[in-house]
Amino acid sequence: MCFHRGVTSDVSTEAQPPGLLYVVKQLELLVRSRLDEVLRPAGVTTLQYTALTVLAQRPGTTSADLARLSFTTAQSTADLVSGLLKKGLVERAPDPTHRRRLLLDLTDAGRELLVAYGPVVDALEEEMCADLTEWERGALRDLLTRARRSLTPRA
Amino acid sequence: MCFHRGVTSDVSTEAQPPGLLYVVKQLELLVRSRLDEVLRPAGVTTLQYTALTVLAQRPGTTSADLARLSFTTAQSTADLVSGLLKKGLVERAPDPTHRRRLLLDLTDAGRELLVAYGPVVDALEEEMCADLTEWERGALRDLLTRARRSLTPRA
DNA sequence: CCGATTTCAGCTACACTGAAATCC
DNA sequence: CGGATTTCAGTGTAGCTGAAATCG
Numbered sequence: 497m498c499f500h501r502g503v504t505s506d507v508s509t510e511a512q513p514p515g516l517l518y519v520v521k522q523l524e525l526l527v528r529s530r531l532d533e534v535l536r537p538a539g540v541t542t543l544q545y546t547a548l549t550v551l552a553q554r555p556g557t558t559s560a561d562l563a564r565l566s567f568t569t570a571q572s573t574a575d576l577v578s579g580l581l582k583k584g585l586v587e588r589a590p591d592p593t594h595r596r597r598l599l600l601d602l603t604d605a606g607r608e609l610l611v612a613y614g615p616v617v618d619a620l621e622e623e624m625c626a627d628l629t630e631w632e633r634g635a636l637r638d639l640l641t642r643a644r645r646s647l648t649p650r651a
Numbered sequence: 652m653c654f655h656r657g658v659t660s661d662v663s664t665e666a667q668p669p670g671l672l673y674v675v676k677q678l679e680l681l682v683r684s685r686l687d688e689v690l691r692p693a694g695v696t697t698l699q700y701t702a703l704t705v706l707a708q709r710p711g712t713t714s715a716d717l718a719r720l721s722f723t724t725a726q727s728t729a730d731l732v733s734g735l736l737k738k739g740l741v742e743r744a745p746d747p748t749h750r751r752r753l754l755l756d757l758t759d760a761g762r763e764l765l766v767a768y769g770p771v772v773d774a775l776e777e778e779m780c781a782d783l784t785e786w787e788r789g790a791l792r793d794l795l796t797r798a799r800r801s802l803t804p805r806a
Numbered sequence: 807c808c809g810a811t812t813t814c815a816g817c818t819a820c821a822c823t824g825a826a827a828t829c830c
Numbered sequence: 831c832g833g834a835t836t837t838c839a840g841t842g843t844a845g846c847t848g849a850a851a852t853c854g
Binding site for chain 4: 696698699723724726727728730731734749750751752
Binding site: 808824826 | 847
């Protein structure tokens with residue numbers, strides 16, 4: 497028996513390697529706890545910060561787009577965006593070509609937050625990769641990306 | 652500028668590869684959404700199921716142990732355990748050697764749930780690795796484990 | 807006294823369902 | 831009418847702080 501794997505027998509007592517799903521989850525739990533800690537003075541959670549980085553790269557993203565990128569419902573993302581609006585980190589503007597849509601964009605405060613906290617977030621990523629060579633970092637990125645692609649719902 | 656990375660300049664408009672932190676997070680988001688969906692009929696969340704797999708491998712784990720494994724506070728884990736107790740999937744017994752501790756163990760219902768849902772969880776992991784060779788799966792596990800070790804707070 | 811574990815109270819954030827309104 | 835986006839109301843889970851009690 498092992499983490500995230502079926503328990504089909506009580507006979508074997510030898511510990512087996514944890515499932516890949518478990519290793520992914522534990523790494524993410526660790527990253528999130530460290531990021532939440534680092535981002536505390538900024539008053540944003542890891543998820544909120546992530547949304548800001550997405551908006552930095554894709555200005556004009558809608559709330560529904562964010563929901564698809566995070567594999568959740570539009571309602572969950574609406575709560576997230578609502579928090580960012582209240583903090584004044586993002587703003588909305590109606591899409592001229594589709595009046596129902598609301599395009600999101602960073603405010604100056606949102607951009608300043610990313611500029612201020614980018615370095616510490618980079619430092620955390622560097623710390624995570626401290627034991628990996630350049631080649632291994634590329635391999636990790638490639639493997640994670642391909643795993644994501646295999647699981648991604650075929651739109 | 653790129654995901655989870657500092658935005659130090661508005662000049663460059665070329666999209667750069669997303670940060671490793673972002674790739675890890677997105678894969679975990681995807682895994683969790685798929686697992687939540689698969690586990691819905693069991694009436695447990697991904698986090699609750701994960702706790703059950705930990706207890707399957709380490710009977711007698713305490714609530715505080717679970718908190719350390721998930722890098723959260725004892726209070727958060729207390730809520731999680733409380734839910735599992737209410738569902739009758741785990742039970743507690745006082746530690747004979749340390750009266751303050753409460754040792755957790757799976758109930759028969761908890762073990763049956765793992766037996767019943769292990770195969771579908773395995774299938775999800777297999778789907779995630781569909782595009783990876785055996786060697787690549789081992790490499791992914793190794794790289795993730797080393798990344799976790801680099802970030803783990805030196806106890 | 808100190809450290810670790812558990813518990814209680816209160817709070818915010820995250821995520822879901824169901825339903826409705828708006829727009830293409 | 832159907833599909834997509836947004837919104838409202840309600841519910842439950844996840845995670846935190848602060849404070850307290852218990853035990854070694």
